[in-house]
C-alpha cells in the first residue's frame with residue numbers, strides 16, 4: 377500500500393499540525409446526484425453525496441479518517457493498531473480490514489455482552505471484523521471510554537511493547553475528532569467543493585455521533601468563507617452541549633483562534649435520536665424501507681437513517697434553520713448496520729400490496 381504526500385488545500389494551511397502523508401484506501405470523488413425523497417416540502421431540492429460508495433468493506437466516513445490515521449501509523453513505524461468501539465461498530469470493522477490490508481496487526485477493545493460465550497451466527501460488522509481475526513479484548517456493554525476503553529488501549533500497547541518491542545498506533549473512539557483523522561473530513565469537503573458544493577448548494581446535512589464529521593465539515597466551511605450552512609443531526613442521546621464543547625476543543629487543538637465557536641460553524645440538531653443510539657423505532661424502520669423502495673438508496677438504522685428522517689422533519693417543521701432551498705445530504709455509509717434489522721417475511725407473504733411494503737423491516741432478535 378502506497379503512502380502519498382498530502383497536499384493540504386490552501387484554505388486549510390492555517391491549521392496546525394497538518395499531516396504530511398496520507399493513504400488512498402477510500403475511493404474518492406464519490407458521486408453527487410439528485411435524491412427524490414418523499415416528504416420533502418415543495419420548493420426544496422435535495423441531492424445526496426454518496427460516501428456510502430467510498431468502498432465496500434472500507435466504506436463510509438470511517439475510511440476517510442483511516443486514510444490519515446493509518447498513514448501516521450506507518451510513518452511512526454508502528455506494527456500494531458489498537459482501537460475500540462461497540463461490537464457492531466463500523467469504525468472497528470473498517471480499521472481491522474484496513475490494518476490487514478497494510479500488514480498491521482489489529483487489536484480491538486470491544487464493548488460486548490461479556491457473559492456471551494459463543495459468537496456463532498454473528499453477522500454484519502461483527503462478522504467481517506471477526507473474519508479478519510483481530511485480537512479482541514471484551515469489555516462490558518456501555519463501558520465508558522475515558523475510564524475503561526482508553527486506559528485499556530494504553531495497557532495493551534504497553535504489553536505489546538514489552539513482549540515484542542513493537543510500537544502500536546492507538547486510534548481514539550470512532551477515529552477521533554482531531555489530528556489527523558479530521559483531515560479525512562477536510563478532504564471530503566475539498567472534494568465536494570470540486571464537485572460544485574459552494575455554487576450549487578445552500579445547506580449540508582449529515583449525521584453526528586462522535587462529532588468528528590461535524591467538526592471537519594464546520595471547520596472546512598468556516599475556512600472557505602461559510603458559504604453554506606452545516607447541519608449535524610445528533611443520532612445519540614449525548615447532549616448538544618457536549619458536542620459543542622468537543623468541537624470547540626478541536627478548534628483550539630487545530631490551531632484556530634478560540635473566538636471561532638462551534639455554535640457559529642455548525643448547527644447541531646437534536647430530537648431525532650428516537651429511542652436512542654443504535655436502537656430503532658418502527659417509524660425509523662418504515663422510513664428506511666420506504667426510502668429503499670422509492671429511491672433505491674439504502675440508509676442504515678444507526679446513523680444515516682435517523683439523520684435523513686430528522687432532515688425531512690426539520691425541512692417540514694423548522695424551515696428557518698436552513699439557509700436556502702438547495703440541500704445536500706451526506707450519506708456517511710454504514711450499510712452493514714442493516715444486519716441489525718431483518719425483514720418481516722410473515723407480513724410480506726400476507727400483504728403483497730404496494731402500500732404495505734413500508735412495514736417490512738423489524739428489529740433483529
Ligand SMILES: *Cc1c(COP(=O)(O)O)cnc(C)c1O
Nearest residue numbers: 585586587588589679708709710
Ligand atoms: C461513525 C459514523 C457516523 C458518525 O460520524 P462521526 O464523525 O462519528 O460523528 C455516521 N455515519 C456512519 C455510517 C458512521 O459509521
